Amino acid sequence: MQNSILLLFLVLAGLSALVFSFVYFSSKKASVEGQGLSNPLRKRFWFLLILFVVLGIFASVTIPKSPYFLFADETPARVIHVSAMQFAFLMSDKAIDPKTPAGESSIELPANQLIEFRVTSLDVNHGFAIYDQSNNLIAQTQAMPGYVNRLRWKFKEPGNYNILCLEYCGMAHQVMRATLTVK
Amino acid sequence: MESIKLRKITSLWIITVLALFIANIVLGIVMRLNQGEIIHEQPATFYAHMTTHGLTQIGIWFVAGMAGINYLMERYLKTSYLANVLAMIFTVIGILMLWISTYIGNFHAGWTFLYPLPLKVMWAKWGTPLFLSSILVMGIGWLIWAVSLMTQILKKYPLSKALAWQHFRKNPAIQTPPFILISMITLIGIIACLLGAVLLLAMYAAEYFSNGNFVNDALLMKNLTYFFGHTIANEMLYLGLAIIYELFPEVGGRPKWKTTWYVALAWNCTLVFILTAFFHHLYMDFVQPVGFQIIGQIASYMASLPAASVTIFSVLVAVYRTPIKWSLTNLLFFIGVAGWVIGGLGAVIDVTISNNFILHNTLWVPAHFHTYNALGNVLFSLAFFHWFSIQFSSKGNFEKLTKLKLTLLLIGGIGFLLAFYIGGAESIPRRYSNYPAEFPMAAPLAIAAAVFATIYLVAILIFFFQISKRCLNILFSPSSY
Amino acid sequence: MFKHIIFTFIILSFFFCQLAVAQIASTGFEEENNIYDRVYDAKLSFNSGENRTLAELCSGKPLLLALIFTRCSGICNPFLLQLKENLQFKNNFGEFSILVLSFDPRDTQEDMMQLARWLNLENNKQWLFATTRDIEKLNLSVGFHPTWDSTRSQFDHDALLVGINKEGYITKKLIGLRNQNDLGLLISSVNDVFSPSYRLPGKNLLFSCFNYNPETGKNKPGLGLLFLTLPPVITLLIVFGISYGVRHKQI
Numbered sequence: 076m077q078n079s080i081l082l083l084f085l086v087l088a089g090l091s092a093l094v095f096s097f098v099y100f101s102s103k104k105a106s107v108e109g110q111g112l113s114n115p116l117r118k119r120f121w122f123l124l125i126l127f128v129v130l131g132i133f134a135s136v137t138i139p140k141s142p143y144f145l146f147a148d149e150t151p152a153r154v155i156h157v158s159a160m161q162f163a164f165l166m167s168d169k170a171i172d173p174k175t176p177a178g179e180s181s182i183e184l185p186a187n188q189l190i191e192f193r194v195t196s197l198d199v200n201h202g203f204a205i206y207d208q209s210n211n212l213i214a215q216t217q218a219m220p221g222y223v224n225r226l227r228w229k230f231k232e233p234g235n236y237n238i239l240c241l242e243y244c245g246m247a248h249q250v251m252r253a254t255l256t257v258k
Numbered sequence: 259m260e261s262i263k264l265r266k267i268t269s270l271w272i273i274t275v276l277a278l279f280i281a282n283i284v285l286g287i288v289m290r291l292n293q294g295e296i297i298h299e300q301p302a303t304f305y306a307h308m309t310t311h312g313l314t315q316i317g318i319w320f321v322a323g324m325a326g327i328n329y330l331m332e333r334y335l336k337t338s339y340l341a342n343v344l345a346m347i348f349t350v351i352g353i354l355m356l357w358i359s360t361y362i363g364n365f366h367a368g369w370t371f372l373y374p375l376p377l378k379v380m381w382a383k384w385g386t387p388l389f390l391s392s393i394l395v396m397g398i399g400w401l402i403w404a405v406s407l408m409t410q411i412l413k414k415y416p417l418s419k420a421l422a423w424q425h426f427r428k429n430p431a432i433q434t435p436p437f438i439l440i441s442m443i444t445l446i447g448i449i450a451c452l453l454g455a456v457l458l459l460a461m462y463a464a465e466y467f468s469n470g471n472f473v474n475d476a477l478l479m480k481n482l483t484y485f486f487g488h489t490i491a492n493e494m495l496y497l498g499l500a501i502i503y504e505l506f507p508e509v510g511g512r513p514k515w516k517t518t519w520y521v522a523l524a525w526n527c528t529l530v531f532i533l534t535a536f537f538h539h540l541y542m543d544f545v546q547p548v549g550f551q552i553i554g555q556i557a558s559y560m561a562s563l564p565a566a567s568v569t570i571f572s573v574l575v576a577v578y579r580t581p582i583k584w585s586l587t588n589l590l591f592f593i594g595v596a597g598w599v600i601g602g603l604g605a606v607i608d609v610t611i612s613n614n615f616i617l618h619n620t621l622w623v624p625a626h627f628h629t630y631n632a633l634g635n636v637l638f639s640l641a642f643f644h645w646f647s648i649q650f651s652s653k654g655n656f657e658k659l660t661k662l663k664l665t666l667l668l669i670g671g672i673g674f675l676l677a678f679y680i681g682g683a684e685s686i687p688r689r690y691s692n693y694p695a696e697f698p699m700a701a702p703l704a705i706a707a708a709v710f711a712t713i714y715l716v717a718i719l720i721f722f723f724q725i726s727k728r729c730l731n732i733l734f735s736p737s738s739y
Numbered sequence: 740m741f742k743h744i745i746f747t748f749i750i751l752s753f754f755f756c757q758l759a760v761a762q763i764a765s766t767g768f769e770e771e772n773n774i775y776d777r778v779y780d781a782k783l784s785f786n787s788g789e790n791r792t793l794a795e796l797c798s799g800k801p802l803l804l805a806l807i808f809t810r811c812s813g814i815c816n817p818f819l820l821q822l823k824e825n826l827q828f829k830n831n832f833g834e835f836s837i838l839v840l841s842f843d844p845r846d847t848q849e850d851m852m853q854l855a856r857w858l859n860l861e862n863n864k865q866w867l868f869a870t871t872r873d874i875e876k877l878n879l880s881v882g883f884h885p886t887w888d889s890t891r892s893q894f895d896h897d898a899l900l901v902g903i904n905k906e907g908y909i910t911k912k913l914i915g916l917r918n919q920n921d922l923g924l925l926i927s928s929v930n931d932v933f934s935p936s937y938r939l940p941g942k943n944l945l946f947s948c949f950n951y952n953p954e955t956g957k958n959k960p961g962l963g964l965l966f967l968t969l970p971p972v973i974t975l976l977i978v979f980g981i982s983y984g985v986r987h988k989q990i
Contacts, residue, residue, distance in 0.1 A: 077616060081683035084607055088600045094574070095596040102577045102584075109580040119520070119575075123567035130559045133610060138555060141613040143548055147933035150908050154774050161378070162278075162780045169326035170771030193771065195939065199375045200476065200618055201590065202542070210696045212616045217542045219476050220374065223771075224544040241619040241687055243368045245380055246302040249690040409981050417982040446978060453970035478963040507894065533971055545936035 127255030146227040151191035159201035159218035162247035183256045192226040194218045199221045208234050230257040268731035271325035272643045275318045276722045283715045285311045287708050294705035304691035305366035312369025322639040323497025335414045341406035348399025355392035373479035401452045408445045422522035436517045438454035439502040443525045458482040479735045480487025488536035498638030510582040524564030531561035542616045558609040586660045590641035597633030633671045647728035663717050670714030677707035770912045772882045779880035783871035788847040794907050801929035804901040808843030809850040818898040838867045853865045902929040
């Protein structure tokens with residue numbers, strides 16, 4: 076999906092650059108009197124309307140796809156508790172005691188079943204980000220102290236998935252990571 | 259008409275901003291070289307660079323915009339020289355305090371200083387209070403400046419006229435210049451976000467001095483942080499736009515732009531949208547009420563409408579098939595607007611929640627805001643700096659090396675930014691001092707970015723030497739017309 | 740006008756420095772265990788002579804399970820009283836029953852009826868009182884670990900309320916005497932209302948932006964929201980203030 080986003084952006088950016096270049100060169104070629112644009116107010120209105128409709132379509136299509144209510148109607152097969160801390164992710168089937176935090180050395184999850192991650196932080200803000208085997212970011216949520224964020228996900232492909240910290244949390248932010256295995 | 263004193267303080271602002279910009283670009287290049295594994299710094303040092311680079315950039319381009327509108331405002335009314343000087347003093351002191359906290363104290367909580375990271379001290383103990391005080395010092399200076407400018411506007415234009423409400427009726431008796439309207443709207447937004455910063459710092463102080471009795475709510479602090487940060491970055495851009503509305507037609511030899519009902523409507527709407535769009539920084543905090551998340555996406559989308567249909571359309575209409583006297587000044591404005599549009603495209607994509615799910619905190623984020631700045635707002639300010647510097651020089655070819663400078667800016671800027679966009683599409687995380695092995699493209703992209711940033715830097719150096727020479731002449735000229 | 744700014748800043752700093760709130764000690768992490776586990780399908784005995792299993796019971800309506808014992812001289816009675824109090828006027832929460840179950844093997848159906856009478860709930864159809872022989876397996880499945888104190892002849896235990904949905908899954912647990920908001924979240928959870936996030940128990944609620952109001956099912960503005968609106972509100976006051984002030988001077 077990231078590739079289609081990049082493509083869309085490059086196409087639109089290229090088009091914008093072309094428009095600006097075209098307008099610039101039209102000015103260089105303009106005669107002394109200058110024709111300008113006929114009916115600018117009407118054209119402005121149409122431009123605004125088209126933009127409004129396009130954005131409206133984008134909003135109505137994309138807002139329901141927001142990650143807040145993914146798989147909300149299903150019951151998870153597993154609940155994984157995640158406590159992020161400087162600089163590790165503790166993950167466990169059992170709740171993690173903040174006074175003596177400990178996680179499991181490895182987490183194995185079933186494929187094609189609903190997993191719920193309950194993500195919190197024991198100290199500062201962290202980011203719980205799941206990367207697939209092609210190292211594409213597929214899902215994320217923030218780990219905020221004092222709150223638990225529930226991220227529901229189904230892993231389609233078996234294999235190893237990396238978890239990277241995606242919210243700057245201090246000097247070892249870049250090496251803060253974990254792994255999940257999906258079987 | 260402006261006084262000699264105002265000319266001199268503006269010259270001083272320009273030289274200061276450009277010098278700090280050069281130092282800051284170097285910091286940025288050092289960061290990219292570290293990420294490219296060409297140099298090898300301690301991660302804490304990298305993050306100290308990151309903290310310094312981010313805040314210094316926002317700071318200097320904010321004051322550049324303020325200095326610009328202060329100077330141009332003298333065409334319409336008297337502004338306070340004292341407030342201008344105070345802001346200069348507070349800004350310089352604040353920046354010094356910032357740099358001391360990061361480079362001597364090793365404070366590296368990031369330029370967003372997201373709670374509670376600044377309080378989890380992994381640096382000199384005095385680093386945190388010094389850092390937070392530096393923000394306070396700059397904030398107070400800027401608040402005084404903004405309130406002062408707004409007061410002067412209100413002395414001449416009653417509130418409804420300053421907001422151009424009379425333009426909603428046919429044939430208004432009094433015309434509000436677009437420059438005054440945009441300055442007023444922007445100053446209101448600036449005051450609001452600086453007050454947000456004051457509140458944020460007060461909450462930090464309350465916890466810092468409470469000996470563990472008082473702990474802030476992390477979600478509220480995050481909301482306040484982004485209310486301040488997002489808003490000030492956008493208002494900084496709008497300051498540049500105010501300058502464009504005033505100078506673009508003039509420099510091109512065209513009639514002055516007038517406020518119309520749709521210009522008034524667009525800018526009044528912008529004030530509302532810009533104060534509510536900041537929610538888009540919290541999309542991945544599922545704890546935030548869903549209503550706020552949706553408001554974030556809608557307000558962010560809506561904020562693009564007045565920008566596109568009024569400002570950008572107006573610039574294009576003003577140029578299309580119109581004989582413009584092109585010079586470096588208006589070329590910079592024009593290219594800057596194009597850069598702003600492209601940065602906006604990247605932003606609208608990321609501000610869509612379902613996209614943000616896979617783009618948040620990847621390199622896509624610095625991609626779009628560096629576009630807004632390096633090829634947007636910076637060009638607006640550079641245009642003003644160039645224009646200002648040639649106002650009082652009678653001799654010389656002011657268009658020397660224009661083609662070279664613009665070419666270097668564009669090649670350097672586009673290359674540098676593409677490295678970020680591609681990095682974001684590759685899901686490479688942002689704010690990493692070094693990249694994990696599973697991202698083989700990350701280090702090469704960083705090296706490429708460093709090379710292109712150096713090309714961009716060369717352009718800025720040329721600007722610096724040319725503009726500073728002229729500004730130094732203004733600064734040290736005898737006090738006579 | 741500088742005075743306005745300094746004044747406002749001082750007032751704000753003073754105000755916030757006075758707000759020293761002590762954190763409540765409980766961490767509440769034990770509540771996070773057993774979520775979405777299936778509760779053990781215990782065989783329940785009611786006073787009417789009826790025998791039903793837990794699965795049969797909750798398939799009709801979701802349950803709030805309260806584990807107590809009738810000879811308790813500690814938390815059980817205040818726990819049940821507060822629960823009754825909090826639920827008294829809650830009519831529009833969606834359907835659910837409260838199952839008061841004894842974990843003490845000595846308790847009989849007669850003891851439970853006595854308890855129901857004492858609470859004035861013997862005719863309340865929403866409240867069910869029962870015993871079970873499968874208490875050990877049930878305790879294990881909900882993460883409940885009472886310990887016998889022989890010196891006092893009492894069980895030491897948490898005040899535990901377990902939310903069980905219609906499919907028999909544990910959706911949420913509350914430990915200790917809790918307020919209406921938390922109870923509302925528990926009831927929503929047994930009705931399978933998904934909430935993408937929640938606050939950890941025990942943290943101060945002073946500065947939350949919204950507080951979930953279980954009665955309306957909506958979020959009520961909290962003090963945090965006030966703080967967030969403070970900067971734009973104060974800005975508007977400053978703008979109007981200056982606008983009025985300069986007009987006044989000119990007249």
